[in-house]
Amino acid sequence: MAKKSSKNATYTVPGLTTEQGHAVADILQQRLNALNDLQLTLKHAHWNVVGPNFISVHEMLDPQIEEVRGYVDEVAERMATMGVSPNGLPGTIVAERTWDDYDVMRASGVEHLAALDLVYDGVIQDHRAALAEVSDVDPITEDMLIAQVRGLELFQWFMRSHIENDSGVLQNSSARTEKAAAKAAKSAKNGKAKKSASAKAKSSK
Numbered sequence: 001m002a003k004k005s006s007k008n009a010t011y012t013v014p015g016l017t018t019e020q021g022h023a024v025a026d027i028l029q030q031r032l033n034a035l036n037d038l039q040l041t042l043k044h045a046h047w048n049v050v051g052p053n054f055i056s057v058h059e060m061l062d063p064q065i066e067e068v069r070g071y072v073d074e075v076a077e078r079m080a081t082m083g084v085s086p087n088g089l090p091g092t093i094v095a096e097r098t099w100d101d102y103d104v105m106r107a108s109g110v111e112h113l114a115a116l117d118l119v120y121d122g123v124i125q126d127h128r129a130a131l132a133e134v135s136d137v138d139p140i141t142e143d144m145l146i147a148q149v150r151g152l153e154l155f156q157w158f159m160r161s162h163i164e165n166d167s168g169v170l171q172n173s174s175a176r177t178e179k180a181a182a183k184a185a186k187s188a189k190n191g192k193a194k195k196s197a198s199a200k201a202k203s204s205k
C-alpha cells in the first residue's frame with residue numbers, strides 16, 4: 001500500500017519556526033482558492049459578454065486572466081516553498097470558499113463589469129486582510145500579496161471606469177449582489193439611451 005502523503009513537510013523557510021511557516025502557508029490556501037475562482041469567473045465573463053462593447057470587454061479581460069493565473073502559480077509555489085502542499089483541486093475551492101458562484105450569464109459589458117467590480121471588492125478585501133495577518137511573521141509573503149493587490153486594484157479601476165459617471169459615482173454603488181450590480185448598470189445604460197432618443201426627437205421637431 002502506498003504511504004499516505006502528508007500535507008505538511010518537516011521544513012519551512014529559514015528564519016521561521018516550522019509552525020510559523022506552515023501557519024502562513026495555511027492562510028495562503030484560501031488566497032489560492034480565491035484566485036483560482038477569480039480566473040475561472042473572469043473567463044466566464046469573457047465568454048458571456050454580449051452587445052456593442054463585446055470586443056473591448058472580451059479582449060480587456062484576457063490579459064487580466066493571464067495576470068491572475070500568474071498570481072495563482074505564485075501563491076501555490078510560495079505555499080510549497082514554505083513546506084505546505086498547495087491544493088488546487090476544484091473540489092477544494094467549492095468546499096472551502098466563503099462566497100457564492102458568480103451569477104451573471106449572458107449580459108452586456110457594463111453588466112458584467114458592474115458585477116465583477118463586486119467580485120473584486122471581495123477578493124481584494126480578503127487579500128488585504130491576509131497580508132495584514134502575515135505581515136509580522138513573514139514580510140516576503142506580505143510583499144507578494146501587496147504586489148498582487150496592486151495589480152487587482154489597478155484592474156478594478158479599469159472596470160470601474162466603465163461604470164462611473166462624470167460625478168465619480170459608480171452605477172452599482174448601492175448593489176450588494178452581482179445580479180443587483182448588473183441590473184443597476186443595465187438600467188443606467190437604458191436610462192441614458194432613452195434620454196438621448198428623446199433629445200434627438202426634440203431636436204428634429
Ligand SMILES: [Fe+2]
Nearest residue numbers: 046047058062
Ligand atoms: Fe477567448
